[in-house]
Amino acid sequence: MIDLLSGVLIIGGLFFYVAGTIGLLRLPDTLCRLHAVTKADNLGLGLLAFGLLLQLTDPLSMLKVLLIWILVLAASAAGGQLIARHVQREQEDSS
Amino acid sequence: MTFDALLVLDMLLATLMLMLAIAALHCESLRQGIFLYIVFGLVTALAWARLKAPDVALAEAAIGSGVAGALLLAGLRDRKPRKQKSLLRRPAWQVLTVTYLVIGLALTASWAFLDAQANDVGPRLGAMVQAELANSGVSNPVTAVLLNFRAYDTLLELAVLLAALLGVLALGPERAAPRAAGPVVHHLVAWLTPLLIVTAGYLLWVGAHAPGGAFQAGALLAAAGIVVRLSGNPHNGLPSGIWVRMLAVAGCGVFMFVGLASMGGGANLLQYPANWAGTLILLIEVFATLAITTSLVLVYLGGQPDSWSSGRRKARA
Numbered sequence: 001m002i003d004l005l006s007g008v009l010i011i012g013g014l015f016f017y018v019a020g021t022i023g024l025l026r027l028p029d030t031l032c033r034l035h036a037v038t039k040a041d042n043l044g045l046g047l048l049a050f051g052l053l054l055q056l057t058d059p060l061s062m063l064k065v066l067l068i069w070i071l072v073l074a075a076s077a078a079g080g081q082l083i084a085r086h087v088q089r090e091q092e093d094s095s
Numbered sequence: 096m097t098f099d100a101l102l103v104l105d106m107l108l109a110t111l112m113l114m115l116a117i118a119a120l121h122c123e124s125l126r127q128g129i130f131l132y133i134v135f136g137l138v139t140a141l142a143w144a145r146l147k148a149p150d151v152a153l154a155e156a157a158i159g160s161g162v163a164g165a166l167l168l169a170g171l172r173d174r175k176p177r178k179q180k181s182l183l184r185r186p187a188w189q190v191l192t193v194t195y196l197v198i199g200l201a202l203t204a205s206w207a208f209l210d211a212q213a214n215d216v217g218p219r220l221g222a223m224v225q226a227e228l229a230n231s232g233v234s235n236p237v238t239a240v241l242l243n244f245r246a247y248d249t250l251l252e253l254a255v256l257l258a259a260l261l262g263v264l265a266l267g268p269e270r271a272a273p274r275a276a277g278p279v280v281h282h283l284v285a286w287l288t289p290l291l292i293v294t295a296g297y298l299l300w301v302g303a304h305a306p307g308g309a310f311q312a313g314a315l316l317a318a319a320g321i322v323v324r325l326s327g328n329p330h331n332g333l334p335s336g337i338w339v340r341m342l343a344v345a346g347c348g349v350f351m352f353v354g355l356a357s358m359g360g361g362a363n364l365l366q367y368p369a370n371w372a373g374t375l376i377l378l379i380e381v382f383a384t385l386a387i388t389t390s391l392v393l394v395y396l397g398g399q400p401d402s403w404s405s406g407r408r409k410a411r412a
Contacts, residue, residue, distance in 0.1 A: 071290075078283040085277055 002054050009051030016044030030087050038080040045072055101145075108142050129167045136160025149306035150237045153298070157314035162391055165321050169395060173270060232372025234304040241308065242376045246365040250354065253346045253383060260343060260390040269396035275327030284326040291319035299384050303373065309380040313387025320392035331392050335402035339389060346386025350379050 023036025049069040056062050115138060119131035136159045143152035210216075224236050224244065231239035241249050275281075295315040302308030320332040333339050353375050354365040362368070367375045393400070 074283055074287075078280050081279040082276065 006051040006054035009047050009054070013044040013047030013051060016040045016047065020044065031084060034080055034083055034087075038076060041076065042073060045069065045076075105145055108138060108145060112138050112142060125171055126168075129164065129171060132167065133160050133164035136164065150308065150311070153306060153311040154314070157311055157318065158391075161318055162314055162321070162395070165318075165325075166395060169270065169397065173397070230369055230372075232367065232369070232374075232376050233302075235302060235306070235308075237306070238302050238308050238376065238380075242379060243367065243372060246350075246354070246379075249383075250347065250350045250365070253350060253386060256387065256390050257344065257347055260393055263394050263397065264399050266398045269398040269400050272329050273325055273327055276325070280326050284322055284328075288319050288323055288332075291315055291322070295319070295384070295388075299380060302380060303377065309383040310387060312380075313384045314391065316384065316388040317391035317395070320388065321395050324392075324395065329401075331396065331400075333389060333392055333400065335400070339393070339400065339402075342385050342389040343393065344386070346383040349382040353379055 017040070020037045020040030023040060024033050027033045027036055046069065049065055053062055053065050056065065112135065115131055115135040119128050119135055122128050122131060136155060140152045140156035140160060143149075143155055221236075224240060227244070228234065228236055228239055231243045233239050233242070295312040298307040298315060299309060299312035300307075302312070324331040334342070353367070357367050357375075358364055360368065
């Protein structure tokens with residue numbers, strides 16, 4: 001039962017990663033691509049981390065997965081904001 | 096033949112490394128090449144982890160991909176943009192020479208590997224290290240080799256790093272600090288920096304009995320300094336004046352001091368007394384970490400820190 005749930009969560013996570021990547025490849029400009037990647041990958045990451053969490057029994061390993069989840073979440077949020085800022089500055093410079 | 100899922104992963108990793116390497120050399124702009132090189136470093140770190148060499152994987156991710164990537168990007172910012180000539184569009188004889196050399200290297204390496212597998216080539220270094228591990232003062236074989244059995248090599252590595260640093264410092268004043276990065280990054284840096292410092296301390300300490308050690312810890316600590324600098328903060332976590340110079344030479348200095356002191360008892364250079372070995376290794380590693388951190392951050396600054404010449408800075412302002 002737990003294996004099934006964790007499998008569904010991980011496959012769901014992978015689906016969002018694929019969706020985000022397709023968005024990155026197909027959308028027209030930087031901001032749209034950024035939107036697709038950050039939104040979809042954050043959701044995918046959460047599902048993936050939760051799915052992996054169900055596979056673990058050792059509390060220390062669980063804590064590590066949670067930490068990785070928080071770190072990647074914070075880093076990608078800040079990274080997305082940085083790229084968006086850069087795009088905005090470039091547009092202001094060119095106009 | 097059984098289906099091995101990990102073999103598929105390994106094949107994917109190997110293919111990905113080759114493709115990333117070719118893409119990094121073949122791309123149009125230097126910026127693209129640097130990003131591909133950073134990704135290549137991360138995939139290489141994964142490959143090292145799969146080869147059960149976590150020490151090398153940590154060093155590759157922290158130094159080969161992280162710090163080197165930051166250095167390359169900083170260097171790119173300094174130079175005027177120019178179209179890069181793709182490697183594959185160079186004269187044919189150059190491409191062919193490199194290709195044949197690489198094929199020759201691969202064949203020689205495979206022959207050496209198969210030869211060593213087929214014939215008994217005497218005692219292997221791994222077994223010798225395991226046999227003497229109990230006398231080394233640490234229980235992590237990698238640290239035992241780096242800081243005890245082959246400490247001489249590590250001392251010279253630190254000397255090379257110091258020489259490189261002296262070269263960079265001779266280039267003149269540091270490059271201008273990047274502009275402020277805004278509140279989101281500011282907050283991220285504010286809680287990422289303590290985390291990096293704690294993790295570096297952990298890596299330094301754990302090096303005695305698990306993957307970790309001075310180079311990984313130093314690279315992580317340097318990453319903290321670079322991240323602080325990149326967020327637009329004019330500081331970089333380094334002390335000012337004479338202290339930063341002391342830190343930069345402390346790695347080689349303490350190493351040499353311990354090595355010479357061990358000669359006092361009639362032993363050879365860097366032949367530690369057996370019951371002191373663990374303590375001495377930790378002492379050397381602490382100062383090596385600080386020296387590596389200082390060197391990497393100073394190299395990232397690309398010259399002498401402004402704090403060294405406050406008189407000149409005032410004159411400019």
